[in-house]
Amino acid sequence: MRTLVALTLPIALLAVARGGDAQLPEAKLVPLKPGEPAVVDLVGLDKDVLAALRAAKLSPAEWAKYCRVVVDRGTPEEVAARPPVAGTWSVTADALRFEPQFPLVPGVSYKITCRLHDIPQMKPRPDGFSISLLVPKPPPGPPTSVTAVYPSGNRLPENTLRLYFHFSGQMTRGDIYQHVKLIRDDGVEVVSPFLEIDEELWSVDGLRVTFLFHPGRVKQGLVPREELGPILEAGRRYSLVIGRDWKDAADRPLAAEVRKTFSAGPPDDEPVNPDTWTLIPPRAGSDAPVIIRLAKPLDRALLGSMLWVTDSTGARVPGEVTVGGGERVVTFAPAKPWRAGEYKLVVDTRLEDVCGNRVGEPFEVDATKLAGRKVEAKTAERRFGVR
Amino acid sequence: MRSKLFAAAVVLVATTAARADDGLTKGTPDIKSVSALAFGPKGLLFIGDPQSATIFAVDTGDAKPAGDKAVSVERIDAKLAGVLGTTEKEIRVNDLKVNPASGNVYLAVTRGTGAGQPAIVRLTRTDAVEVVSLKEVPYAKVKLPNPAEGKGAATVVTSMAFLPEGVQVGNGRLIVAGLSNEQFASTLRAINYPFKDADKGTGIEIFHGAHGKIETHAPIRTFVAYKVGKDDTLMAAYTCTPLVKVPVADLKAGEKVKGTTIAELGNRNNPLDMIVYTKDGKDYLLVANSDRGVMKIPTDGFAAAEPITERPKTPTAGVKYETVSELKGVTQLDKLDDARAVLLVKTDAGLDLKTIPLP
Numbered sequence: 209m210r211t212l213v214a215l216t217l218p219i220a221l222l223a224v225a226r227g228g229d230a231q232l233p234e235a236k237l238v239p240l241k242p243g244e245p246a247v248v249d250l251v252g253l254d255k256d257v258l259a260a261l262r263a264a265k266l267s268p269a270e271w272a273k274y275c276r277v278v279v280d281r282g283t284p285e286e287v288a289a290r291p292p293v294a295g296t297w298s299v300t301a302d303a304l305r306f307e308p309q310f311p312l313v314p315g316v317s318y319k320i321t322c323r324l325h326d327i328p329q330m331k332p333r334p335d336g337f338s339i340s341l342l343v344p345k346p347p348p349g350p351p352t353s354v355t356a357v358y359p360s361g362n363r364l365p366e367n368t369l370r371l372y373f374h375f376s377g378q379m380t381r382g383d384i385y386q387h388v389k390l391i392r393d394d395g396v397e398v399v400s401p402f403l404e405i406d407e408e409l410w411s412v413d414g415l416r417v418t419f420l421f422h423p424g425r426v427k428q429g430l431v432p433r434e435e436l437g438p439i440l441e442a443g444r445r446y447s448l449v450i451g452r453d454w455k456d457a458a459d460r461p462l463a464a465e466v467r468k469t470f471s472a473g474p475p476d477d478e479p480v481n482p483d484t485w486t487l488i489p490p491r492a493g494s495d496a497p498v499i500i501r502l503a504k505p506l507d508r509a510l511l512g513s514m515l516w517v518t519d520s521t522g523a524r525v526p527g528e529v530t531v532g533g534g535e536r537v538v539t540f541a542p543a544k545p546w547r548a549g550e551y552k553l554v555v556d557t558r559l560e561d562v563c564g565n566r567v568g569e570p571f572e573v574d575a576t577k578l579a580g581r582k583v584e585a586k587t588a589e590r591r592f593g594v595r
Numbered sequence: 596m597r598s599k600l601f602a603a604a605v606v607l608v609a610t611t612a613a614r615a616d617d618g619l620t621k622g623t624p625d626i627k628s629v630s631a632l633a634f635g636p637k638g639l640l641f642i643g644d645p646q647s648a649t650i651f652a653v654d655t656g657d658a659k660p661a662g663d664k665a666v667s668v669e670r671i672d673a674k675l676a677g678v679l680g681t682t683e684k685e686i687r688v689n690d691l692k693v694n695p696a697s698g699n700v701y702l703a704v705t706r707g708t709g710a711g712q713p714a715i716v717r718l719t720r721t722d723a724v725e726v727v728s729l730k731e732v733p734y735a736k737v738k739l740p741n742p743a744e745g746k747g748a749a750t751v752v753t754s755m756a757f758l759p760e761g762v763q764v765g766n767g768r769l770i771v772a773g774l775s776n777e778q779f780a781s782t783l784r785a786i787n788y789p790f791k792d793a794d795k796g797t798g799i800e801i802f803h804g805a806h807g808k809i810e811t812h813a814p815i816r817t818f819v820a821y822k823v824g825k826d827d828t829l830m831a832a833y834t835c836t837p838l839v840k841v842p843v844a845d846l847k848a849g850e851k852v853k854g855t856t857i858a859e860l861g862n863r864n865n866p867l868d869m870i871v872y873t874k875d876g877k878d879y880l881l882v883a884n885s886d887r888g889v890m891k892i893p894t895d896g897f898a899a900a901e902p903i904t905e906r907p908k909t910p911t912a913g914v915k916y917e918t919v920s921e922l923k924g925v926t927q928l929d930k931l932d933d934a935r936a937v938l939l940v941k942t943d944a945g946l947d948l949k950t951i952p953l954p
Contacts, residue, residue: 291676411749412747414709435862
């Protein structure tokens with residue numbers, strides 16, 4: 209009789225576990241630490257099962273044998289062949305926990321399979337389970353749009369080198385060059401106008417991308433230009449078109465196509481020369497900016513970092529640089545009102561115009577004059593007095 | 596018991612001291628993005644991070660030979676997506692390097708759309724796909740002084756190579772080719788390793804010919820270190836594919852260096868990756884290109900090659916090459932061992948990883 213009880217008891221327990229099949233564990237995404245991926249807690253498992261799992265002290269390799277999270281997409285064969293999502297398994301007070309190495313992706317469905325019955329240390333053997341988890345997608349924000357295109361002027365030298373596109377949100381990457389077209393005034397699309405750099409030149413915040421016109425197509429006599437023709441020709445008009453088909457990071461097309469129309473002017477091979485700038489100094493006691501009118505538009509991004517103001521002691525004056533007027537006007541507003549005295553506007557000589565000409569050095573240099581020249585962080589200065 | 600404890604303590608001290616020597620400290624490197632990889636000795640992995648304009652050196656602990664089985668994974672992008680918990684279209688492979696210490700293949704991956712997250716994934720010689728943990732690992736880092744230093748300025752590291760130097764194993768120079776998103780000039784740097792704060796290396800500008808006398812300081816797309824004669828040399832390839840040799844001895848901080856163009860490999864083309872290898876006693880460069888396939892270039896003519904200083908009359912000029920016609924869609928390559936190369940191949944379906952005998 210006793211033996212019979214001993215025999216039936218496990219069966220009864222098993223039955224409970226089977227009955228529990230109707231209440232499969234529930235997968236919950238739990239954010240634990242800011243900056244770390246949310247963990248998946250499988251709650252609703254029997255306390256005894258959790259205790260036995262904890263006692264089993266499985267190694268990472270053993271966990272990988274019995275429990276896995278897989279991206280649940282495609283045919284069953286594809287799902288079966290897919291390697292499991294990288295992460296670590298553990299047991300908490302009330303859940304079986306999966307800590308993914310990378311955050312699970314909203315909109316992606318995952319299959320969580322635990323073959324608990326195959327774990328030899330588990331006695332009695334509980335049932336395994338396989339459940340699905342779909343990470344909900346947050347409601348989409350407003351669609352992403354192009355917020356600026358630089359140079360912003362409507363007349364560009366035909367040897368223009370660099371363009372910046374600014375976006376209101378993150379964009380998809382990988383095939384960016386196919387979404388931007390340059391169309392001449394006769395409707396002909398300019399073939400491959402951009403230097404296609406597979407690394408793609410994004411800003412740190414991911415909201416700005418740099419495009420370069422192919423420099424080999426700018427000068428007469430270069431092979432790329434002879435094979436493919438020039439990009440911009442002085443006297444003609446062009447439309448730069450950023451297509452709606454360039455999708456944002458949420459896989460949505462841009463809010464609107466952007467079309468920048470401009471005319472091409474003669475090439476600019478002149479180095480940047482701060483001596484030709486006009487400075488309008490502010491009055492002492494005011495917090496009005498010093499206004500700098502440039503002789504030609506300069507690079508939008510570099511203007512933000514390669515100009516600053518020092519006082520008579522040489523100390524940098526705290527304040528803010530603003531660029532406007534088609535990148536021909538720069539203002540520097542001090543953090544505190546100006547004190548009367550002598551100041552200097554300091555220019556890093558690596559400041560470039562839109563064609564890549566630097567302060568004192570054109571974009572293209574005569575190679576015979578290179579010998580002995582150094583790459584130096586030099587500066588140029590313009591003095592101004594505040595009265 | 597006591598002596599055992601003592602022994603354990605001694606071992607601990609010894610390991611800490613070893614760490615101090617190689618300049619690595621244990622921690623979690625704050626890697627924000629990854630564009631290029633290079634290996635130093637004993638499984639030391641260099642990671643180029645454009646977003647933080649930093650080079651990280653991480654001890655992978657992967658220094659034992661992992662076997663000599665060929666690696667071959669169809670749709671490696673799908674496998675990478677699987678382990679990284681996402682879908683194929685959210686996977687970008689930025690670089691591929693073989694760890695010479697183990698023979699395992701390392702991939703620099705961006706996961707997700709937009710800026711995404713960086714991941715280093717290892718493909719073992721048994722075709723297992725593993726995410727390399729970057730938590731609590733021995734590492735060091737050096738910041739690349741950004742020429743622009745603007746808020747949005749980033750230095751995309753396009754290519755790196757480690758050149759051992761000196762008698763101490765592990766010492767050397769890391770050559771880093773970068774591309775600024777705000778300046779056109781190539782930012783080539785030679786950084787001493789172990790990294791020292793004071794010695795960050797200054798940018799070197801390399802000029803090359805082929806456009807007549809007028810030259811631009813164009814960015815290097817990819818390069819490989821190679822001994823031409825007795826001289827350590829960088830063989831560098833640029834957009835529109837001039838092949839340029841630059842003596843390593845010339846790479847001094849702050850210098851403007853003039854490279855010698857020895858070949859024009861053709862227009863409408865971007866060089867993507869290159870390796871150097873020896874076959875039947877002869878050395879070759881193998882160059883993967885965006886539009887002109889994979890080129891095999893014998894190096895025996897490099898030392899005596901006539902510099903190209905004028906615009907050539909033909910689309911290609913200088914040292915001769917052959918196109919390896921059976922290789923198509925190759926975007927990355929590295930030497931798997933002395934006889935084989937591993938390739939990342941773009942197909943209509945996705946990305947395949949395969950091993951080939953060196954051609």
